[in-house]
Amino acid sequence: MSRAPHGRPAAWHRRDFLAVVGQASLLPLVTWACGNESSIQPNVAFGSCRTPTQHEEEKLLMLADTIVPGGKADPRGLAGAVEACPLEPLYDPMLPLALAAPLVVSFLDDQAKQKYGAEYVKLGLPERTEVTRAVEATSPLFGYLLKFIRGIYYTSAVAYEAIGFPGNNLGYINHPDFSLRRPLGEGMTEDGNMP
Amino acid sequence: MAETRDAVVIGSGFGGSIAALRLAESGRDVLVLEWGGRNTAKDFRQSWDPRYLQTLYTAVPSSDYEALFRYARTLGGGSVLFSGMMLRSPSEVFEWVDETGYKPWPDGITRSLMSPYYEKVEKMMSVSQARWDEVPAGGTFFAALIQAAGKKADRGRFPYVGCVQCGFCEAACIYDAKKSLILNYIPAAEGLGAEFRTSCKAMTIKTEGAGYRVTYRDPFGTTKEVDAPLVCIACNAVEDAALLLRSAPYLDKLSDQVGRNFTNSGDLAWLWLLKKPFYENMAIWRGRTNAVMQTYGWWRSHLIHMHTGSTPPGIFGGLDVRRRGGGSPDLSWGLDHKHFAFEVYRNRLVPCQLSGMVKGEGTVRIDGTGRAIIDLPVTPVFQAYMDKVRRVAEEIAAASDAEVLDVAPRGFERGGAHLQGTCRIGASPDAAVCDPYGEVFNYKGLFVTDGGSVPSGTGVNPSLTISANAERIAEYIVGNVKS
Ligand SMILES: Cc1cc2nc3c(=O)[nH]c(=O)nc-3n(C[C@H](O)[C@H](O)[C@H](O)COP(=O)(O)OP(=O)(O)OC[C@H]3O[C@@H](n4cnc5c(N)ncnc54)[C@H](O)[C@@H]3O)c2cc1C
Ligand code: SF4
Numbered sequence: 001m002s003r004a005p006h007g008r009p010a011a012w013h014r015r016d017f018l019a020v021v022g023q024a025s026l027l028p029l030v031t032w033a034c035g036n037e038s039s040i041q042p043n044v045a046f047g048s049c050r051t052p053t054q055h056e057e058e059k060l061l062m063l064a065d066t067i068v069p070g071g072k073a074d075p076r077g078l079a080g081a082v083e084a085c086p087l088e089p090l091y092d093p094m095l096p097l098a099l100a101a102p103l104v105v106s107f108l109d110d111q112a113k114q115k116y117g118a119e120y121v122k123l124g125l126p127e128r129t130e131v132t133r134a135v136e137a138t139s140p141l142f143g144y145l146l147k148f149i150r151g152i153y154y155t156s157a158v159a160y161e162a163i164g165f166p167g168n169n170l171g172y173i174n175h176p177d178f179s180l181r182r183p184l185g186e187g188m189t190e191d192g193n194m195p
Numbered sequence: 196m197a198e199t200r201d202a203v204v205i206g207s208g209f210g211g212s213i214a215a216l217r218l219a220e221s222g223r224d225v226l227v228l229e230w231g232g233r234n235t236a237k238d239f240r241q242s243w244d245p246r247y248l249q250t251l252y253t254a255v256p257s258s259d260y261e262a263l264f265r266y267a268r269t270l271g272g273g274s275v276l277f278s279g280m281m282l283r284s285p286s287e288v289f290e291w292v293d294e295t296g297y298k299p300w301p302d303g304i305t306r307s308l309m310s311p312y313y314e315k316v317e318k319m320m321s322v323s324q325a326r327w328d329e330v331p332a333g334g335t336f337f338a339a340l341i342q343a344a345g346k347k348a349d350r351g352r353f354p355y356v357g358c359v360q361c362g363f364c365e366a367a368c369i370y371d372a373k374k375s376l377i378l379n380y381i382p383a384a385e386g387l388g389a390e391f392r393t394s395c396k397a398m399t400i401k402t403e404g405a406g407y408r409v410t411y412r413d414p415f416g417t418t419k420e421v422d423a424p425l426v427c428i429a430c431n432a433v434e435d436a437a438l439l440l441r442s443a444p445y446l447d448k449l450s451d452q453v454g455r456n457f458t459n460s461g462d463l464a465w466l467w468l469l470k471k472p473f474y475e476n477m478a479i480w481r482g483r484t485n486a487v488m489q490t491y492g493w494w495r496s497h498l499i500h501m502h503t504g505s506t507p508p509g510i511f512g513g514l515d516v517r518r519r520g521g522g523s524p525d526l527s528w529g530l531d532h533k534h535f536a537f538e539v540y541r542n543r544l545v546p547c548q549l550s551g552m553v554k555g556e557g558t559v560r561i562d563g564t565g566r567a568i569i570d571l572p573v574t575p576v577f578q579a580y581m582d583k584v585r586r587v588a589e590e591i592a593a594a595s596d597a598e599v600l601d602v603a604p605r606g607f608e609r610g611g612a613h614l615q616g617t618c619r620i621g622a623s624p625d626a627a628v629c630d631p632y633g634e635v636f637n638y639k640g641l642f643v644t645d646g647g648s649v650p651s652g653t654g655v656n657p658s659l660t661i662s663a664n665a666e667r668i669a670e671y672i673v674g675n676v677k678s
Binding site (some may be wrong): 066067068069073074076078080089125129132133143144146147148149150151152153154155159160162163164165189191192193194195 | 243244245246256260282283285286306324325349350351352478480489491494507508509511512513514515526527528529530533534536537540541542604
């Protein structure tokens with residue numbers, strides 16, 4: 001594999017990711033609802049990882065702004081992940097995914113420097129999109145972080161409103177348009193069960 | 196010195212709590228070890244915050260990181276977190292022969308043999324068919340799609356009484372409207388003296404005297420031991436296998452099938468995108484997590500069962516939604532994706548969750564620390580199964596001028612929470628881990644009573660079949676194993 005001048009592999013394949021993080025620590029890193037080892041059992045594998053620094057947090061915000069862009073980048077003026085501000089879980093040391101964050105930041109910077117000769121945060125949205133896409137293509141693991149960012153965005157109050165989510169509450173028991181009645185019922189079943 | 200009990204049950208989900216109650220009824224002194232905490236309605240929250248969810252769930256990605264499996268880690272196991280669909284497996288499941296000619300369900304175990312056990316569980320857990328006025332909008336949309344394709348849908352069955360349709364079933368019910376095991380089997384067993392010891396994780400099982408020694412970690416991380424002539428393993432299919440594999444150095448006559456034949460019950464999930472909403476002013480994502488409507492329209496022809504869910508925004512956010520074969524959005528994130536989500540989320544996306552019969556070709560292994568690793572490769576058999584499902588999904592879409600959206604790298608989401616087969620029952624140790632009554636081959640008094648011993652996918656959502664099978668095994672133990 002070719003090596004970038006700063007000493008990291010130029011293309012991050014999953015195998016490289018595994019080598020860097022170490023197989024043992026991978027599971028907790030990517031299991032966002034983790035608990036595979038609960039709090040009753042300290043996980044030694046975490047020893048090799050750390051939570052993001054403030055500088056890295058800023059880069060993570062840029063990643064979030066790439067995954068769900070907002071502000072001036074959105075001609076429709078719809079709030080993005082950064083405005084919706086639900087991003088604390090990205091840094092929360094209680095959530096193992098936060099421990100993967102510094103590594104992800106370094107992947108993004110590596111790609112950005114290689115492609116555009118600048119740090120990820122210095123790039124515009126189209127360039128960041130391209131860099132992020134390239135990093136995503138090299139590691140399915142990266143996809144977990146993307147899912148996580150999308151997940152926290154879509155559960156924010158801002159997104160609920162914009163997306164038209166009515167909130168989890170009463171169904172359509174009294175809805176005037178509610179028209180589902182017997183005719184759609186399945187003749188094959190007996191009270192919902194097959195024989 | 197090790198504590199001594201008549202019976203130790205490991206895990207308090209469907210397979211564990213049912214065994215615990217029946218053993219306690221038979222006069223045995225029962226200890227249940229449960230990895231998760233003693234959480235009840237007062238501890239539950241109406242929240243999808245991962246920091247809350249991790250107090251109840253374990254999530255493990257497949258070894259290729261393509262699929263995510265999730266299961267409960269709390270008193271009452273999956274019954275606390277599931278979305279409540281409790282269906283009897285159709286007769287064909289018990290007669291099914293897999294793609295290699297193997298019949299997973301032992302001869303003699305048929306739907307009619309299982310019926311009394313199904314009934315027992317349904318009574319204990321107050322399972323009934325949802326009323327028509329309990330069908331959320333998502334169910335209405337689903338039924339309309341199925342009807343347009345020339346088939347019918349019907350209401351599913353749930354252990355729900357007084358459900359207010361708040362939509363947080365998978366975050367646990369704060370109203371106790373979902374009649375989880377913590378409201379029936381567990382208090383009944385406790386009333387008969389069974390002890391449920393929570394935040395205790397079983398690490399290994401060894402033979403000891405005429406029985407077994409279970410080593411576990413207590414809430415303070417201290418290693419403890421308990422001896423019993425009878426041990427029921429019920430940690431869910433993944434953790435059952437991990438526990439037996441950790442114990443393999445001490446149980447050297449275990450079948451080499453432990454951890455093999457793992458199936459996700461053929462679960463696949465996707466979204467249909469409607470060109471126009473069926474009902475303009477109706478938001479789909481409202482009401483209980485499982486939107487009630489199901490169809491057996493393709494059961495007899497394809498051995499698949501479909502039902503609709505609700506995909507609250509947090510779950511939607513976890514999907515890699517993009518258009519198949521080009522079209523915007525082609526990325527599962529970014530500006531196009533966000534605009535697309537805002538346009539279609541409210542009333543143009545209809546979710547489908549499918550179960551079906553396909554050979555269990557997955558494996559559960561352990562790493563150097565004893566943790567479970569799950570392989571669920573897309574083998575030619577599984578690919579053919581996905582192709583078959585895709586044709587049905589497309590057929591339904593075409594009838595309504597809708598579109599099947601990709602929601603994961605291979606199109607369908609194929610992880611899930613329906614986990615079976617790793618310690619399956621069967622006629623011989625060459626092909627199975629347990630005999631037809633769930634007793635581990637070569638180990639008298641050691642049983643697997645939960646999803647791990649269920650030998651195949653269940654055709655429909657599995658909890659009721661796992662439970663009925665646990666009732667069947669428990670009845671055998673009570674009648675045949677001396678205390
Ligand atoms: C979000 C979600 C939604 C679902 N929806 C449905 C549905 O609508 N219908 C349906 O039929 N099914 C549904 N399921 C699946 C269903 O919940 C499972 O099939 C079922 O719970 C499996 O039962 P079990 O007894 O095999 O294991 P579980 O119910 O998972 O119980 C196993 C228990 O063992 C404990 N345990 C694990 N390892 C150890 C150990 N080493 N020591 C001690 N304890 C241990 C766990 O903490 C857990 O409490 C759903 C599952 C989930 C997660
Ligand atoms: S939808 Fe019904 S069963 Fe589900 S959590 Fe709300 S009240 Fe409970």
